[in-house]
Amino acid sequence: MLEKALKGSPRYWGTLTALGMVMLLGLGFWLYQLTFGMQITGLNRDVSWGFYIAQFTYLVGVAASAVMLVLPYYFHHYKEFSKMIILGEFLAIAAVVMCLGFIVVDIGQPQRMLNVLLNPTPHSVLFWDMVVLNGYLFLNIIVGWTSLQYFKNDMTPPKWVKILAIVSVIWAFSIHTVTAFLYAGLPGRHYFLTAIMAARFLASAFCSGPAILLLLVLFLRRLTGFDPGQKAINRLAVIITYAMCVNIFFFLLEVFTSFYSNMPGHMAPLIYLFQGIDGHTMMVPFMWTAVVLGLGSLLFLIPTPIRQKTPALVTGLIMLVIASWIDKGLGLLIGGFTPNPFETVTVYSPTIPEIMISLMIFSLGGIVLTVLWKIAIEVRVEVEGGNLSMVPPPAAE
Amino acid sequence: MKSSRRKFIKLAAVSAMGIGAARLGFLGDAPALAGDLPTATNFEEGLKAKHWGMAVFSAKFTPELIAKCRTACHTEHNVPDIAGQKEIKWFWGASYEESFPTEHGHYMAEKVEHRQFPLLCNQCEAPMCVKVCPTQATFQRPDGIVMMDFHRCIGCRYCMAGCPFGARSFNFQDPRPFIKEFNPLFPTRMRGVVEKCNFCAERLAIGKLPVCVEAAEGALVFGDLSDEQSDIRKALRENFAIRRKPDAGTSPSVYYIL
Amino acid sequence: MYNAKYIIPGILFFLALAFVPVIYNQGHVFEVKPELPKDQKECVLPTTEMRDKHMQLLNEWRNEAVRDGSRIFINAKGQKYVKSLTNTCMSCHPDKTKFCDRCHETVGVAPYCWDCHNLSPNQKSPIPPVASAAAGGH
Numbered sequence: 001m002l003e004k005a006l007k008g009s010p011r012y013w014g015t016l017t018a019l020g021m022v023m024l025l026g027l028g029f030w031l032y033q034l035t036f037g038m039q040i041t042g043l044n045r046d047v048s049w050g051f052y053i054a055q056f057t058y059l060v061g062v063a064a065s066a067v068m069l070v071l072p073y074y075f076h077h078y079k080e081f082s083k084m085i086i087l088g089e090f091l092a093i094a095a096v097v098m099c100l101g102f103i104v105v106d107i108g109q110p111q112r113m114l115n116v117l118l119n120p121t122p123h124s125v126l127f128w129d130m131v132v133l134n135g136y137l138f139l140n141i142i143v144g145w146t147s148l149q150y151f152k153n154d155m156t157p158p159k160w161v162k163i164l165a166i167v168s169v170i171w172a173f174s175i176h177t178v179t180a181f182l183y184a185g186l187p188g189r190h191y192f193l194t195a196i197m198a199a200r201f202l203a204s205a206f207c208s209g210p211a212i213l214l215l216l217v218l219f220l221r222r223l224t225g226f227d228p229g230q231k232a233i234n235r236l237a238v239i240i241t242y243a244m245c246v247n248i249f250f251f252l253l254e255v256f257t258s259f260y261s262n263m264p265g266h267m268a269p270l271i272y273l274f275q276g277i278d279g280h281t282m283m284v285p286f287m288w289t290a291v292v293l294g295l296g297s298l299l300f301l302i303p304t305p306i307r308q309k310t311p312a313l314v315t316g317l318i319m320l321v322i323a324s325w326i327d328k329g330l331g332l333l334i335g336g337f338t339p340n341p342f343e344t345v346t347v348y349s350p351t352i353p354e355i356m357i358s359l360m361i362f363s364l365g366g367i368v369l370t371v372l373w374k375i376a377i378e379v380r381v382e383v384e385g386g387n388l389s390m391v392p393p394p395a396a397e
Numbered sequence: 398m399k400s401s402r403r404k405f406i407k408l409a410a411v412s413a414m415g416i417g418a419a420r421l422g423f424l425g426d427a428p429a430l431a432g433d434l435p436t437a438t439n440f441e442e443g444l445k446a447k448h449w450g451m452a453v454f455s456a457k458f459t460p461e462l463i464a465k466c467r468t469a470c471h472t473e474h475n476v477p478d479i480a481g482q483k484e485i486k487w488f489w490g491a492s493y494e495e496s497f498p499t500e501h502g503h504y505m506a507e508k509v510e511h512r513q514f515p516l517l518c519n520q521c522e523a524p525m526c527v528k529v530c531p532t533q534a535t536f537q538r539p540d541g542i543v544m545m546d547f548h549r550c551i552g553c554r555y556c557m558a559g560c561p562f563g564a565r566s567f568n569f570q571d572p573r574p575f576i577k578e579f580n581p582l583f584p585t586r587m588r589g590v591v592e593k594c595n596f597c598a599e600r601l602a603i604g605k606l607p608v609c610v611e612a613a614e615g616a617l618v619f620g621d622l623s624d625e626q627s628d629i630r631k632a633l634r635e636n637f638a639i640r641r642k643p644d645a646g647t648s649p650s651v652y653y654i655l
Numbered sequence: 656m657y658n659a660k661y662i663i664p665g666i667l668f669f670l671a672l673a674f675v676p677v678i679y680n681q682g683h684v685f686e687v688k689p690e691l692p693k694d695q696k697e698c699v700l701p702t703t704e705m706r707d708k709h710m711q712l713l714n715e716w717r718n719e720a721v722r723d724g725s726r727i728f729i730n731a732k733g734q735k736y737v738k739s740l741t742n743t744c745m746s747c748h749p750d751k752t753k754f755c756d757r758c759h760e761t762v763g764v765a766p767y768c769w770d771c772h773n774l775s776p777n778q779k780s781p782i783p784p785v786a787s788a789a790a791g792g793h
Contacts, residue, residue, distance in 0.1 A: 037588040038552075039570040044482035048557035048567060108552020108567065108589025115532040115551050126531040126555050187525060187645040188561025264501060341563035342491060343498035346482055434742050434776055437735035440726045475781065538724060546721045547771060573781040581778040582742060587770035602726055 001145075001152060004378040005371045011223075015370055019363040026360020029353045030105060038108055040353045046340035047348035049106070049333055055358055056102035058208070058329040059365075060179045061201060063095035063136065065209020067172035068239050074165045080235060083380070084217060084228040086151075089144035090372035091213050092172075096137040098365035105357050125181045132175045139168040144372075152379045176201045183336060191269035191335040194257075200250045201328075207243035208324035210236055211317045216369075218314060226377050237313055241301040244320055248294060251327070265343075269335040272345065280345045283334060286326050294323035434582070439603040446621035448522070448541040449596055450650040451607075452632045455514050457616035463490035463515045468578070469612035470517075473597070475585045477568075477575030485566035487594040488517045488609055496653075499642050509655055515617075517609070518543065518564040518594035519641060519649030526556035526565065535591075541622075541650055542596045550590040557591060561645040565593045622650060687761045690753035699728060699736050699743075710766075713740060741773045749775050 033040050043050045069088035072078035104110050121127045143165050150157040180198035187193065194200075214236050220226050258266040271277060273287045300316030301307050307316065340346050350358075470476070470488040477485050490513040493502065502510070524543045526535045534549035535556050557565045568588045576585060583599060586592050597607035605611075610619040620629035629652075632638075638652040656662065698705050700712065716738040719725040728736045737743050748754040751774050759766065774782060 037570040038567070039483060039588075041569075043567075043569070045484055045557075045566055046482070046563065048554045103553075106553070108554070108591075109550065112532075112549070112551045115534075115549055119532045119549065121531050121533050123528050124531040124555070125529065126553060130531070182555075183558075186529075186559050186561075187647065188642070189558065265499070337558070341498075341561055342495035344495060434746065435737060437727050437737050440737060443726075536722065540724075544721065546718075548717055548721070576781045579778075579780050581773045581776050584741070584771045584773060585781050587767070598724070602724065 001149065001375050001379060004375045008374060012370070012374060016367060019366045019370065023360050023363040023367070026356045026358075026363065029356040030360060032353060033105070033357060034110075040351060042349050042351045042354060044346055044348060046346035047334065047337040049337065050348050051330075051333075051350035051354050051358060052102045052106035054329045054333040055361070056099050056106070057179060057201075057332065058325060059095045059099045059102070060133070060176055061205030061328065062209040062212055063092045063099065063133075064172040064176040064202070064205045065213065066092035066140065067169050068206055068210045068236070068243075069213075070165055070172070071169050072235075072239075074162060074169065078235070080229055080232040084213075084232050084236070086144055086148055086376045087217060087220075087228075087373060088210075088213055089140045089147075090376060091209075091216070091369060092140045093137065093144065093372060094365045094369035095209075096133055096140070097368050098361050099133055100137075101361035101364055102358070105361065125178060125185065129175075129178050129182060132171065132178050136168070136171050136175050139164055139171055143168055148376060148379055152383060154383065173202065176205050183332075188341055189336045190265040191332075194254060196250055196253060200247070200254075203243055203247040203250050204324050204328055207240050207247050208321055208328075210240045210243070211320050211324075214240065215314065215317050215321070218310065220373070220377070224377060226380070233313075234308055237301065237307050237317075240317070240320070241298070241307065244294070244298060244301065244324075247324070248298070268339050268343070272338050273331050273335045277339065277345050280347055282347060282349060283331065287331055290323045290326035290331070293319040294327070297323060435603045442604040443602040444604055444606075446540050447623035448621060448650065449520065449601070450541070450620065450622035450629055450652065451517075451520075451596075451610070452618040452629050452636075452638060452652045452654055453515060454616045454618070454632075454636075454654050455512060456508070456655070457613075458490075458513060458515055460490060460513050462613060462616060463488075463513055466515060466609040466612045466617070469608045470594070472578035473580055473583060473600075473608045474595075475572075475576050475580055475583055476592075477572035477585075478577050479570075479572070479575050483567075483569045485568065485572065485592065487566075487592070488515065490514065491516050497639070497641055499644065500639075514653065515609075515613075516562075516564070516641075517651065518596070519562055519647070519651045520594075520596050521647035521649050523646060523648050525559035525561065525645075525647055529555045529559040531555065538598070542598050542601075543593075544595055544598060545590075545592060547584075547586055547590050547592070552589040552591065554591060561642050561647065562649075565591050567591050685761070687758045689755075689757045690750065692747045695747050698747075699730050699734075713744075713768075716740070740768060742776050745773075745775045749777075 029040075041050065041052075066088040069081045069085045073081045073085050104113065107113065116127060116130055143161055146161050147157045147165075150161075177198040180201040183189070183192035184194060184197035214233065217228055217233070221228070255270060258270055268277070272280070273283045275281075276284050297316045297319035299306075300312050300319070306312045334348055337348070338345055467486075467488045467490070471478070471486075474487060476487050479485055493500075493505070493509055493512060493514065496514040496516060520541060520543050522541065524535075524537060527533075527537050527543060530536075531553060532549050532551055534546050534551070535543065536546065537543050552567070554567055557567060568586050568590055571588045572586050597605070597609075600607060606619055607617075610617045618629045618632045620627035622629060624630065632654065633652055636654040638654045640649040640652055643649070700708075705712070716728065717740075720738040726738050728738050730736070745751070751769070755766075769782065
């Protein structure tokens with residue numbers, strides 16, 4: 001099926017070239033980091049994890065969110081998702097690739113990375129995170145690719161594919177749970193040290209991941225006329241809405257526990273994020289933007305008549321993605337490390353090289369996703385006939 | 398019992414020598430020479446304990462004494478002198494508020510409120526850094542010292558997230574150009590690895606006390622916490638001591654006598 | 656065979672590429688003479704063993720010294736040595752360029768010992784950082 005990625009319209013190649021250019025640009029910055037060390041980042045002694053690890057965490061959520069399609073499809077035989085499920089699995093692959101990329105650029109001695117395998121350490125959550133992430137990557141490659149192959153040949157996938165798909169559902173929960181455990185077990189970091197960290201991670205993953213998927217699918221529908229079915233779109237939007245409500249609810253639980261208990265350590269990170277401490281208010285505008293957009297997204301998503309209108313749905317989803325990204329891709333890590341162990345504030349903000357290197361990895365993910373989705377859609381076009389030229393039909397809506 | 402008593406006597410003797418001989422040997426101001434190379438015989442006389450610990454007579458510490466200990470430590474271990482947020486430190490001073498942030502003292506005794514406390518790795522009994530390290534680059538020795546194997550560190554900085562005491566520093570850049578006082582007998586580090594105080598494991602191995610203990614001239618007591626007869630246990634028996642953030646559950650081996 | 660006109664030249668090209676180092680080095684005499692210490696007759700292990708296995712020995716030393724706190728090496732003759740690259744090895748072999756590098760450069764290896772370890776126990780200042788390639792400092 002790989003040959004389908006080798007032939008494409010100028011638009012396809014244009015997309016890949018553009019992403020490739022961004023990646024090359026970022027690569028230059030990565031070489032800069034490899035030559036001069038992590039001093040080119042905004043990280044410091046007190047905020048020792050930052051933008052890279054935050055993106056890693058956010059993308060683990062995106063990867064895990066494929067389960068919101070796989071679970072209804074395989075557990076509840078919800079066949080409406082049959083057209084979208086492969087896109088979800090391939091998005092998960094791209095997301096895990098990005099996760100691994102963010103780990104590679106974050107560590108100080110990347111060429112020693114295999115030490116994690118040479119000295120397996122079961123008491124380190126990072127060891128388990130490596131195990132589950134790589135496992136999840138392979139599960140999705142095997143399940144996604146094999147299902148697509150059988151679909152292409154007009155055959156029912158073998159039984160073991162279904163078994164692996166079911167394993168991948170449980171596995172998806174495990175990747176984000178283990179990622180939450182990276183943080184939730186650290187005694188000195190109050191913002192991380194919470195029993196519902198894994199639950200919060202899953203809730204935010206199950207709204208933001210499918211939201212990104214749905215946005216991309218709606219974009220794809222506009223571009224190519226590939227239609228996953230309105231029923232599937234509506235159902236996924238409902239799932240996203242519920243997950244976002246749970247996500248906000250869980251966050252409010254944190255706020256309650258911190259402030260009703262009045263425990264200084266637990267309140268401090270929230271105060272830093274939403275109000276600032278000692279005049280350090282860098283995070284405040286971001287966090288309040290997240291609040292406004294997060295709650296605002298629900299205004300578009302909860303009322304069914306509004307949600308079912310595509311422009312409103314798109315607006316709501318974009319708001320949701322931005323809000324959840326600020327919460328998890330920015331606030332989580334910075335709040336976790338601020339105040340520092342001396343209860344003072346050390347300010348962290350990502351530098352330009354840090355952001356460019358992150359863009360490199362996002363472009364890499366974009367390339368993986370473009371190629372995989374191209375294959376998936378070409379296969380569907382080949383089997384079901386239709387719009388081979390990939391030009392949108394006159395009435396896509 | 399007998400052996401622990403012998404150990405105690407030996408340790409006591411070395412302690413006495415150490416205090417008298419502060420700033421002797423290759424830690425002097427002149428560049429070190431190979432004349433002081435530790436021999437195999439020196440290593441046979443290494444100090445041993447079941448659980449090394451430290452008691453800090455904090456009232457004896459002035460900012461000057463902290464600076465003196467810090468210089469001794471940082472010179473011995475080739476700790477680079479980097480200013481700003483990417484600083485590397487094994488031994489440093491901080492206020493009561495910063496040292497014991499979970500105590501939230503109000504109406505404090507003035508002398509304590511304005512005191513600078515010497516801080517270093519707590520050499521915890523249940524170290525979080527060891528637990529989280531994915532390569533066992535940070536590990537705990539049978540004598541309680543939390544050591545780093547720099548060869549193995551991948552620079553993931555998980556230990557820095559795990560440590561509740563901010564005792565760990567990351568080499569964001571090549572440290573060598575920033576080493577002011579150089580000790581050729583101890584390696585430097587490369588960039589991309591984490592480092593911290595090692596309780597002078599390399600000195601204990603040749604029968605010497607940690608260099609900060611020597612420099613502190615009695616304000617730091619070092620010894621075997623599992624030996625009831627040790628100097629440190631005596632100091633803790635006779636004085637009220639607290640540890641930093643005990644509710645983080647890591648059980649520090651460094652005690653602060655207020 | 657399908658497409659033989661592409662595949663066979665391709666295989667030949669690959670083989671040629673793989674054998675370039677062998678062909679390139681044909682006729683070259685492999686002879687390296689590291690400078691040996693003048694005042695010392697023997698190393699911690701016999702010369703042949705050191706030549707073949709010094710990297711394993713150093714690897715064992717570093718693990719044992721750092722991780723197990725075992726810092727004395729006793730060889731077959733019962734002689735005791737401190738397990739230390741700088742303080743033991745480099746005390747006798749003071750010039751890295753005339754000892755280590757001669758072999759390492761010939762065989763094309765670049766161990767990164769010196770990123771941290773000092774060249775000699777008499778060194779006055781840390782060796783300045785070597786401007787390194789993008790490979791991450793090695």
